[in-house]
Amino acid sequence: MNLADMLSYADIGQLSRIATTYHCDCNGNSKNDLIQSILSTVNRRDVFEAQIGAMKLEDLRFINSLLFDARDAFSLEELVARVQQSKFGVPPAEAEPAANAVPADKPSVKKSTKRNKASKEKPVPESGPRETISRFKQYGWLFNGYSGSNRYLFQVPSDLKERFKATMERRFASQVNYADGEPDAYRDEQLLMGEDVRQLLNYIHHNEIPLTSEGVMYRRSVLQILELFGVKEQLPARGEWRFGYGRRMKEYPNRLSLLYDYCYYNGWIAETSTLLTLTASGKERQALQSPEQSDKLYQFWIRLYRGPIPNIRSIIHWIDKLSRRWVNAEDLMKALVPFIKPYYYDQPETILEQRLLTMMMHLGLLRVGEHAEQRQVIRMTPMGKSIVAGLSIDDDAIILNG
Structure with missing residues (x-):
């Protein structure tokens, strides 16, 4: 469902809280007025990108983890776990929430026959997994299910998912440099595996x-x-x-x-x-x-590596999007390393370089070259682009016992 559909199912209290977050000038008693005001504000590119630009790294990791999940609904417990997993290096005492806490909603905009400016009520800064979820609800980025058993599940509006991806892609692209022309030499292992x-x-x-x-x-x-x-x-x-x-x-x-x-x-x-x-x-x-088909090997690799790298699908997506041209490998790593969680003694830099980029080259998804100006550069192969774009992969990780 898109944002407009989810807003139509939301009660007036939640709509008022979203309107407050976006400083909407609207009639707090009119559900239709609230919905139209929220949509006109959220759909403005400058407003949306400003919201993303102001997000903490932990929040960006959290939303990134939701964008590439095959499922479209999550329980509260699942979301809490995602928030906790996004806090790399945060002491357990700060990451753990109260045992049975429930997301607290902000005070709603007071109903009045007069037009009220929602910007007069500013949300109080919050911290902790359940408070993060509550804050995302106030942004209109998370909604509770609207009927039946779905009432206790949370969803991200489909159209906002695409806007998040587009905005984050522009953000990443601004952090990397691209090479002019072809590299002096490059390594291509398509079909070899x-x-x-x-x-x-x-x-x-x-x-x-x-x-x-x-x-x-x-x-x-x-x-x-x-x-x-x-x-x-x-x-x-x-x-x-x-x-x-x-x-x-x-x-x-x-x-x-x-x-x-x-x-x-x-x-x-x-x-x-x-x-x-x-x-x-x-x-x-x-x-x-x-020879074995390359897409089957790729699918197996993702599922096998998904245990130590839970967000492997999202990282591959960004590598694919940022490597449509010859991109500086060091820049790419600097942009993506903050989104990779250490795995025991494997540091994010090692995971990205050895477990992801090198293995993508072995699988024939990437070319790795040497450029006179940009030094090491990488680029998706035609086969890599089609495989990454065309596969629907089972989310279950493969665990091979000895």
Whole structure:
């Protein structure tokens, strides 16, 4: 539903509070007058962008988390959790709300037969998850459901979602620099990962691959597989901190780990007590001798990495939008790093550079180049733009148990 539809279902008390927030000059007794005044104010680009520009980083992270969720309705508990997750580095005592608190609404505009200027009543600054939700209700950015079981669920108006995206895109774009012309050289790995799925299955089919007591391939086998791949990787350093991005992330390089887990998830490979083998379905897949489709690999990657990077879909969206031309990689990272939460010892910069940008390059979504003036630059590939734009992805994260 759009904002106008949601306003029509709102009671006059909530409309008065929204009108107060936007300093609307209207008749507080007339629902129609309140709705028209709110719509005319909110639809002004300068007003909307001023509201976004004045938001705290935590609030921007919160709204960003809602814009790319496949669902269109959220419970109060879910919203509280989203607000808390948006407060990176905030002490628990400041982030935690009262146990059973309910969003408190502002005092409504007093009803009067006279026209009243809503700007006379200014909202009191608030803090805490439930107060943040209440404030977003006063902006007209969150509404309670209007009927039945939906009464206790919250929604963001559909048209405001698109305006939020457009406004945030302009905000991000103002923080980055674009290169003039093509880079001197660039790296493009389109279709290579799909071909390497075939190579991995062929190697397992034609070789006896012993496993350690922990179910891991020996170094010799890993090196032989990497020699067959279109992209060469280094083995992980001993003692390097690696977990959270798949079953074998600790033992295998990032790209190989993803390919291995993909085959495991699809039931094509099996780990016995001593050997790595193909299953019956794995033998059927290997016999096809065809590369794996890039969109399937992308979908698996998003779901696998969604655990440590809950807002991975939104970050990919912004990378896609900001990289339609050759963009300075350092600028892009500075713009997006504040929206990435650390994952144990993985800092936001590492997550963006290694877990997202590098893996997007491996998946064929991004080109990475070197430019004489802008230094390292990146750009979405044609395949990357179509995959990111065309996929509806299950929101459930994939958890692969050992």
